[in-house]
Amino acid sequence: MDVNFGMEWFSRDEKFSFDVRRSIILGHYMHEWGMPEHRVITVKASRKIHVEIYYFPAGKNSKVSRFATVGLSMARRPSGALVSAEWMLALTSDLGGESSDRVFSYVVDLIAHHIENAASSTPPIVMAESEIAPAKWSSKALLIDELRGESESLEGIAVGSESVPVLWVIPINSREVDIINREGVEKFDEIIEKSIYSIVDPQRI
Structure with missing residues (x-):
């Protein structure tokens, strides 16, 4: 996807609709995680795709850093179907040894792949x-699943008559991929609960 800060291809009503969506969804994020530190916007003008990614660094009340989308739920796949969900990536405060710019780049690539290829x-x-996963991470695969350990208010954010879920993007390693494929997400959760590593640590082994 191209990186751009414009919305010139949106009609006035579409811009207004996006502004309302941003206000509601971002408001929920800020209520839970405080002020974001950075924002990156990725667009695909030919399909009116405009997705904003916000970085909420770890603070005094939380050791977890988060990257969360606004607008992914409005993106349309090649089939015309809406993605209909936002994403949240939670990481250790040091981002697994990577810079926020590197994580932003990774999330942009993931979004593009998901929109174009996921059913x-x-x-x-x-x-x-x-x-494309960050080089310093041992967890180079992904699980996209329902939120864990976050406010229930994020499970379905009301935007007008629409309920927008926020899905958790979880870096996982090849061993964990095998476990999930063979035994399901519940088994993965059991193993993580007993592990000395946090689920938000992308360097776990």
């Missing part, structure tokens, strides 16, 4: 290991 946003979704 739906129905969780759980497992994405195999990829070379």
Whole structure:
């Protein structure tokens, strides 16, 4: 996807609709995680795709950093179907040894791939290991699933008559991919609960 800050291809009504959506969804994020530190916008003008990604760094009340989308739910797949979900990526405060710019770049690539190739946003979704994952992470695959450990208000954000779910993007390693594929997400959750590593640590082994 191209990186751009314009919305010139949106009609006035479409811009207004996006502004309302941003206000509601971002308001929920800020209520839970405080002020974002950075924002990156990725667009595909030919299909009126405009997705904003916000970075909420770890603070005094939380050791978890988060990257969360606004607008992904409005993006249309090549089939014309809406993605109909936003994403949240939670990481350790040091971002697994990577810079926020590197994580932003990774999330942009993931969004582009998901919009173009995924059939739906129905969780759980497992994405195999990829070379686009940050080099310092041992967890180079992904699980996209329902939120865990976050406010219930984020499970379905009311935007007019629409309920927009926020899905959790979880970096996982090849061993965890095998476990999920063989035994399901519940088994993965059991193993993580007993592990010395946090589920938000992308360097776990």
